[in-house]
Amino acid sequence: MKSRRYRRTGLLSDAEEQNPLTSVANLFDVAMVFSVALLIAMVFSFNMPEMLDPTQDVTIIKNPGQEDMQIVIKEGQSIEILDMTEHIGGGSGEAMGTAYRLADGRVIYVPENGNKMETVD
Known part of the structure; x- marks a missing residue:
């Protein structure tokens, strides 16, 4: 009779084998x-391995020109996300003229009425 009792409890004789929470720690590590x-x-997959490189600075613009536009700035180890919905200019207005960039790099502004020409460097 004693041998039967040992056979039944012999598989679970260690305290570690009787505790059901020992396998939970292993599951947490795997997760x-x-x-x-x-x-x-x-x-x-997003082709952004430079986000993992601490020596490289990155600026990403998400949804440019949209209402939910965001700018992600990574400098070294810090990452800053700017929500640009309040900063986008908009509204109604009127065209005041046209700006042209010349071959030498100068920008010339021509007003709508054509009276005066200004050069902006």
């Missing part, structure tokens, strides 16, 4: 490795 790998894969 963390998977999430880091997923994050790296996402960065490379």
Whole structure:
């Protein structure tokens, strides 16, 4: 009779084998490795490996000219996201003239009425 009892409890005689939470720690480690790998894969899928390089400064404009435009600025280790919805100029107005860039780099402004010409460097 004693041998039967030992046979039944012999498989679960260690305290580690009786605790069901010992495998949870291993699952947490696997989940963390998977999430880091997923994050790296996402960065490379968006063709932005320079976001991982601490020596390279990057500026990214998301949705240019739209209402939800954002500017992402990465300088060294810091990343700043600017929400540009308040800063975009808009509204109604009137055309005041045309600006032309010459071959030598000068910019010439021609007003709509054509009376006066200004040069802007």
